[in-house]
Amino acid sequence: METLAAPLSAEDQTIQSMPDVSPTKWHRAHTSWFFENFILTPYLPGYRVFHPQYGYLFNSYYEGVGSRHPRPQRGLLSRPSIDEIAAYRAHVDAQMEKLIATADETAWSEIAPLFELGLNHEEQHQELVLMDIKHVLSLNLLDPVYGAPTPKHTDQASPLQFIAFDGGLREIGYGGNGFAFDNEGPRHKTWLEPYRLGSRLATCGEYLAFIDDGGYQRAEFWLSDGWSTVQSEGWEAPLYWRRDGDRWTIFTLAGRRDLDLAEPVSHISFYEADAFARWSGKRLPTEAEWEVAAADSNVAMAGNMIESTLFHPQAAPDTGPALRQMIGDLWEWTASPYGPYPGYRPPEGTIGEYNGKFMSNQMVLRGGAAVTPAEHVRISYRNFFYPASRWVFSGIRLAEDA
Secondary structure (H helix, E strand, C coil): CHHHHCCCCHHHHHCCCCCCCCCHHHHHHHHHHHHHHHHHHHHCCCCCCCCCCHHHHHCCCCHHHCCCCCHHHHHHCCCCCHHHHHHHHHHHHHHHHHHHHHCCHHHHHHHHHHHHHHHHHHHHHHHHHHHHHHHHHHCCCCCCCCCCCCCCCCCCCCCCCEEEECCEEEEECCCCCCCCCHHHCCCEEEEECCEEEECCCCEHHHHHHHHHCCCCCCHHHCCHHHHHHHHHHCCCCCCCEEEECCEEEEEECCEEEECCCCCECCCCCHHHHHHHHHHCCCECCCHHHHHHHHHHCCCCCCCCCHHHCCCCCCCCCCCCCCCCCCCCCCEEEEEEECCCCCCCCCCCCHHHHCCHHHCCCCEEEECCCCCCCHHHCCCCCCEEECCCCCCCCEECCCEEEC
16 A cells, blocks of 8 residues: 555545545555444453544444445545655554464454455555556646556457357356355356357447447437436547547556557446447346356456556457456456345444445446455455546447357
């Protein structure tokens, strides 16, 4: 987290560019608050909170631990400073080390699952830091550079092929012994009809053809809510695209540059992904289709992720008729609403607010992105956002019935 924040000024870290975005310094404090509130306070004898008001300022949405500062107003706080937050993080880290060194076996059996959840929670916010600061910097007319390298321009996309899968009665959901979020289970059976998945993500060039064919002006491709959103928001292209005379440019964490037609189209809402699929004569995959295809194809749990430090999706290599870019590059919208699996029960207590209470009005995305830590993703991982969200590192994989 601190490494990701290092290139940013104090001013960068304080801005909140829209209600969905949180300032970088808020992310830094909130992730430490998670450890302080859920582990240090109940389990470290004699622990006293670093600051009595931080629980109010840096609680995100946990009703079980009390009231909190309104989310849309996080950017109004010039204090605490970034240095004070650094001191807070150092304090929490030191106290966590003390707890780990002194906890007995009985206490550790309760602490360990919370500690693992806290580490995964921090990884989620590492991704959010880059998502949010990209939106912040994109609104600056100077087109500031965060620090990522400029990728090689390709413009020649690999052929799009459709890979067949048999369907049938299959199992999805996490079934291993390691860490997984509660919403990834229980593992359960689901029926799939035969289907095909696109071998790679949809490209900027393919999406540009949709735009040039009047995609944003033709209501027949859009869900009703999507069409209303297009009209009210004035959408004409993906987020961060800009028409400069006869050319299109795109804003990235490496600054603004010409659009690369071969790279995956990114920062697409579910509505746009669905409309593009309809225009293409295809559809979006369900999350079960995506997970079964990934399992049957033995996709490597590696790809263009945060460790590459590119922080931007890359053009797919031409490796023949096989699924590519399933892990990394971009989160892929599915046609599945975010809801509970059969038999799902949230954990007891305040931690149960982590995922379950958001199972309404959102859509599932799969696969991770160029800003996701590599160890954070599983093929069962269920990300979720509202269908109009565009600041997410999101993209499109097409599907069709066999």
